[in-house]
Amino acid sequence: MNVQAVGCACSVIMTAVLSNRESMVNSLRSVLLICGAIVAGSACAQAPITLKSMGSFHIGGREVTITGKPVKEVTFTPGGVPAKVDPNGVYQVEQMYVQYFIPQNARGALPLLMWHGGGLTGVTYETTPDGREGWLNYFLRKGWAVYNSDAVERGRSGWAMYPDVFTSEPLFLTKENPFERFRIGAGKGSYNKDVSKMKLKPGSQFPAEGYDNFTKQGVPRWTTTDDAIIRAYIELVDKVCPCVVLIHSQSGSFGQKVAQARPDKVKALVLVEPAGTGDPKLAGNLRNIPILAVYGDYIEEDPRWPTIRGNELKFLEQVKAAGGRYDVIDLPKIGIKGNSHMIMMDKNSDQIAGLIQDWLARQGLYK
């Protein structure tokens, strides 16, 4: 029996006892007796998650004034009472949603900020599409305070009128698009609604039975909102850091550029398949920030990923030349095969989280 299992069993018993609302003396006597008995006894499958606090906030954004539009009469609820809605006025736009979980037993030296990829939200790090605990729970259970956000115009951050505020149209993805582009399916035409007919990459770790659920996590996105997103992330860093920033895919450029803007606040960068780099002219700004880049399988056979990975490694070499340091984990090179672009959802997601956890500990960021 390990220490965590004892904590679990004691806590279960304590809550069970307290829920009985016996007299306090009896309750405590029971707890003491049973906790004592645990030395010789049982454990539980999964320890509870004990939080000091949890909550959310929005950060950043700006106000935009819209003029010259006609007043509308809107019935918000069918059968309801119509209300006049004047679309002219001041709008709140480009704010960002952040949800946080602070463990009672903090072991991460700093908060861990999780930034998702394009067309997705913070849901990326929650339960995996096939129902296992995601990286949010993994790192929370390890004792990290986790701040999980939805980038500007994604999810709970809301989005703004176009072309009035955003200058381009939103981008929607078909169900088959990520299947092919995220190195899950074996090329063009590999997607099929019927899981048994999907053509997966040989040895794929993506939980194919959860693919349909994964597509439900998708949200529209713009490709012209990077500056607004970076502004909001910088405000987040100013509010809750020093911290560790863990990014995925699209937020690769966000994480590295924000760290370049706040090199004193970002104490480590974990780049999970970054799709973009930092600003090469400011490479030296990252010289004091340890960086880990993690890549999955099937990179070489992909039409885009050799270039994307190559650009990142070139950038990291510039950081190194300026006095920085970085580590790259190419999972297949250490014998871990089959990972898609969605590493945090793959069947071996906990194993990869463990590699990141170990790297963070080696940077002295774990108590």
Add this chain to the structure above:
Amino acid sequence: MNVQAVGCACSVIMTAVLSNRESMVNSLRSVLLICGAIVAGSACAQAPITLKSMGSFHIGGREVTITGKPVKEVTFTPGGVPAKVDPNGVYQVEQMYVQYFIPQNARGALPLLMWHGGGLTGVTYETTPDGREGWLNYFLRKGWAVYNSDAVERGRSGWAMYPDVFTSEPLFLTKENPFERFRIGAGKGSYNKDVSKMKLKPGSQFPAEGYDNFTKQGVPRWTTTDDAIIRAYIELVDKVCPCVVLIHSQSGSFGQKVAQARPDKVKALVLVEPAGTGDPKLAGNLRNIPILAVYGDYIEEDPRWPTIRGNELKFLEQVKAAGGRYDVIDLPKIGIKGNSHMIMMDKNSDQIAGLIQDWLARQGLYK
């Protein structure tokens, strides 16, 4: 010292001891000694939240096929590698995001589902705009398993193309609109960006300093998606109920219609300022479901709320005539004044949550 405070202190000590990673025998000896000492000793300001599990999922939705559009070349990240995106194909639409928190010490007899109002998301029930714990934490701390969702096309549920999938345009609200319409400000022109210049209803309980933050919680909405929203809520009820459903504002009609569709699954309805009713033709379907309706202040002086409230009370009388039962709490009538439409955000939000908690307990739904 009460039982909850003892649980808090014991848990704090236990996690502190475990984090020291002393030998297990020493750890347990410390826990036993210190837990014993608590009988005579200290408590903590706020007990930790101990969760058996937490996570999220998407539910419902359907697939829509789009054809006849040109292929685009998209550079997802500036400086990245362009990808061809074919907008023709199958899209996932109208799914719903649900986040759940299951307490270790369950005392609610059934799960509590929280459904938000129009132009908002599940963030409604999280931290209040002025930074206090919201109703999600309140009921979770009381021992309810809470399922907090974003309605279809809101927040993390994502949204679909219009007019291709949704038949109308989205509706955006100015910063001043809810200020006047949600009975926070004292009528037309009462909003001001400068909090000191806002004209609040006399005695308003809304935390004016958090109003700006509240507007950041707003998301666009459609007025033509009710059927899709109801379909998704029914799927949620089929998945996680029997349960209690707590609604606010727009979801008044959703909650009552879904309960009419699943009268065996919804065991109680808490209606917080419902903006719409159930189907009068099916009023009898609610006869076995205890219903509580809660209204804030300033109803009578509002141009719309006397009608909205009157419609609901008329509907509830039809439920009663069919053998049902309901309670109405008009807060001012029991001496609680100043509540806006956003009762769960008002400064006395915990007090109102307490009234709901007591009502639920009286229905035999609390252990």
